[in-house]
Amino acid sequence: MKAMQNRERESAGQHQGAAMKKGWQTKKLREVCEFDKAQGIHRGLPYVGLEHIESHTARFIGSSEPQPVKSSTFRFSDKHVLYGRLRPYLNKALAPDFDGHCSTEIFPLKPRPELSREYLLFWLLADASCDRINATCTGARMPRAQMNDVLEIEIPVPPLAEQQRIVGLLDEAFESLATAKANAEKNLQNARALFESHLQSVFTQRGLGWVEKRLEDVCVIGDGNHSSNYPKKEELVAKGVPFIRSTNLVDGEISDEDMRFLSPEKHAQLKKGHLKTGDILFTNRGEIGKTAIVDAGHEGSNLNSQIAWLRCSETLNNRFLFHVLNSGAIKSHLELSKNGAALQQFTIRQIKELKIPIPPKDQQRALVVSLDGLSSETQRLARLYERKLVALEALKRSLLHQAFSGEL
Secondary structure (H helix, E strand, O other), X not given: OHHHHHHHHHHHHHHHHHHOOOOOEEEEHHHHEEEOOOEEXXXXXXXXXXXXXXXXXXXXOOOOOEOOOOOOEEEEOOXXXXXXXXXXXXXXXXXXXXXXXXXXXXXXXXEOOOOOHHHHHHHHHOHHHHHHHHOOOEXXXXXXXXXXXXXXXXXXXXXXXXXXXXXXXXXXXXXXXXXXHHHHXXXXXXXXXXXXHHHHHHHHOOOOOOEEEEHHHXXXXXXXXXOOOOOOHHHEEOOOEEEEOHHHEEOEEEOOOOOEEEOHHHHHHOOOOOOOOOOEEEEOEOOOOOEEEOOHHHOOOEEOOOEEEEEEOOOOOHHHHHHHHOOHHHHHHHHHHOEOOOOOEOOHHHHHHOEEEEOOHHHHHHHHHXXXXXXXXXXXXXXXXXXXHHHHHHHHHHHHXXXXXXXX
């Protein structure tokens, strides 16, 4: 059996070698890297923890100033590459330009002369490398890569000049991608900021006939069930009455992704949380202030205990109230007024006492038309920029794949 396995490995190695570009070799990491694992108490040096390395970007987000750390750490230099062993799927890699010490949850890898440090860094950022390192993990709740297994992973090693050529191409490409990503993120922020600024101005520059009222004066307000009848996990079913949770409130609408369901019988037992089309949903526990409007497709749904519902009277347009609740003034008020240590909450009593500005009904309708139109345009631009960000990330992954398969 062992002889057969050896022949299969040799055959696989020959096949892989045949596919390699001329002059390229495949080596185990331990053949081209050293793992400096001597621990000690290092003082007067910059410290790098996992929290200081941005996932998938190799960007340092800490301080290069000396940091006092009492626990034992690994020492590194500007000749090392650091890689996070705790939850390695986060892909935290760094080529520091300073000497320092790092958490023992980080591998300091020192390339030998035949391996470019920058080439190793880019290889670690590739999806295939991250997946193979992640596969060495032990531990369910706190998965850690096993260094001995990681060092057995094979890496394609072209001649040093070819490594440097690849690094140069990736450096140039990644710099352009980073600029494009920063521009897309800035445009996304600007689009949202423009809408929020207009929304804020609507409710601060009030005209003739505006009044301020408590929500309980213009809405019927309720929430989900908190009693012993509250649905247990085993009472949820694959299909039935939607049981809406905070995670189902996305961009002002109810998302059916990962929706939970109640049986009609269990729904009938619950005395609270029965929804009607046009109700406004408002998360008042956990992540405070997420909103959505119940559409006709979710008429008769139920909701969990983290969400309140608001049913407008005839004097209040529900979409006007929706925009009010998403205004900067209300968001600031919620941030200052929420309470609770383990679980943040904004109580039903607080919701009822919340004061909002209300214009005459005809002005409400006109403002809704204007705000809905601007909101739709903002969302269109946001989707455009978000798609661009996804495309840029896909291009980055593709470039890394090409680089280490000899196609760049």
